[in-house]
Amino acid sequence: MATPIKFREIEGWGPGYLALLAGLGLLVLSGLAAAWFMEHNGHYVTGMNNQIVWGMPHVFAVFLIVAASGALNVASIASVFGKTPYKPLSRLSGLLALTLLAGGLAVLVLDLGRPDRLIVAMTTYNFKSVFAWNIYLYTGFFAVVAVYLWVQMERRMNRYTTVAGWVAFLWRLVLTTGTGSIFGFLVAREAYDAAVMGPLFIAMSFSFGLAIFLLVLMLTYGGTGRPLGDRILKRMGTLLAVFVAAVLYFTAVQHLTNLYAAEHIGVERFILLEGGVYTSLFWWGQVVLGGLVPLALLLLPRFAGSRASIALASILVVLGGLVQVYVIIIGGQAYPLVLFPGMEVASSFMDGEAATYLPSLYEIGLGVSGIAMALLMVALAVKVLPFLPASLADAAIDPHHTRTATTEPAAAGA
DSSP states (O other), X not given: OOOOEEEEOOOOOOHHHHHHHHHHHHHHHHHHHHHHHHHHHOGGGSSOOSSOOSOHHHHHHHHHHHHHHHHTHHHHHHHTSOOGGGGGGHHXXXXXXXXXXXXXXXXXXXXXXXXXXXXXXXXXXXXXXHHHHHHHHHHHHHHHHHHHHHHHHSGGGGGGHHHHHHHHHHHHHHXXXXXXXXXXXXXXXXXXXXXXXXXXHHXXXXXXXXXXXXXXXXXXXXXXXXXXXXXXXXXHHHHHHHHHHHHHHHHHXXXXXXXXXXXXXXXXXXXXXXXXXHHHIIIIIIIIIIIIHHHHHHHSTTTTTOHHHHHHHHHHHHHHHHHHHHIIIIIHHHSOOOSSTTSOOOOTTOTTSOOOOOOOHHHHHHHHHHHHHHHHHHHHHHHHSOOEESOBOTTTSOTTSOOOEEEOOOOOOO
16 A cells, blocks of 8 residues: 655754744845835835836736746646646645745835835725736635645545635636736736736746746755655656746747737837847846746756756746846836827937836845745745655655645654
């Protein structure tokens, strides 16, 4: 009879673990200090201006929110699509989804300048605004994934795992579509006005979330000395390649569609050819380093399957994802608004001119603190609750047998 999968908290308080907590804690504190400084002095201390009103904090926030949806993909593969090898990873998948969303929303709230105004947004709704819809989608995501984790970890509720998995799967698709629609519905911005933004953001979520999940999984099991087999890593590496290819495909569809429409020719020339830093980031950061190189690392026989290649590809996907969100958000705002189609507009208010933007250290610090906050919550959660299987060795994850998940308390930490 097959040996059940046993879940255990990580044990001990080694110097490496304490150093990790200290480092992540300092990054979170630095982000809070940056938010306090911007709130007390005004946003003029940042690189944002009247043209670029969504800066680096929004880039990090949107990236984390999109990645949160994708991080749940591993759990969905197990519960919704019945792939047994992924079942032991479902708890970590749900945990990472919750923490990434919390980190992204924390950055978003702290970048408001007046965080107390969030009360107005939570009590007064304009249902013609996609922003109002997302308040329900984000809070609902927390509730749905929390229930999903509970039915997985409470043995009496395990029979509801598939139902909860379907609800979480459908909810996260709607959530990511809503996030993409924030940009797709903004018809005033030439770079945003596109229905393909919804599917593009779903593909981005699959890619970014799985890349972060792979990095967290490899670092966690490498740092704790727990067995981690090659079989599951190769499976997820191949899956990551599929998602990266999907992102490249929808990106190509977005730009080819815009090139077909005469009204979008200007913004396409700006992003693809004449946008300076945005053009360089698009081709070299997003397409090459964030897309083509990871595909080569994950699919070419010379590299495919090795842990180093999977780790490097995941890092590049994360960095390329940040660049992609930067190009979408910042590049889309930098292109001048078309106030009078077919006419040239010039004034002392920089009408008709591309906007300039240089991120400040405060903005970058706030954004990085969101990532640190998410990872800190993961590090603390796996210490006190059984989110991690004791072993993910190839012998423990057999695709030809159905494993039964059980929970076993950890031994007392040193």
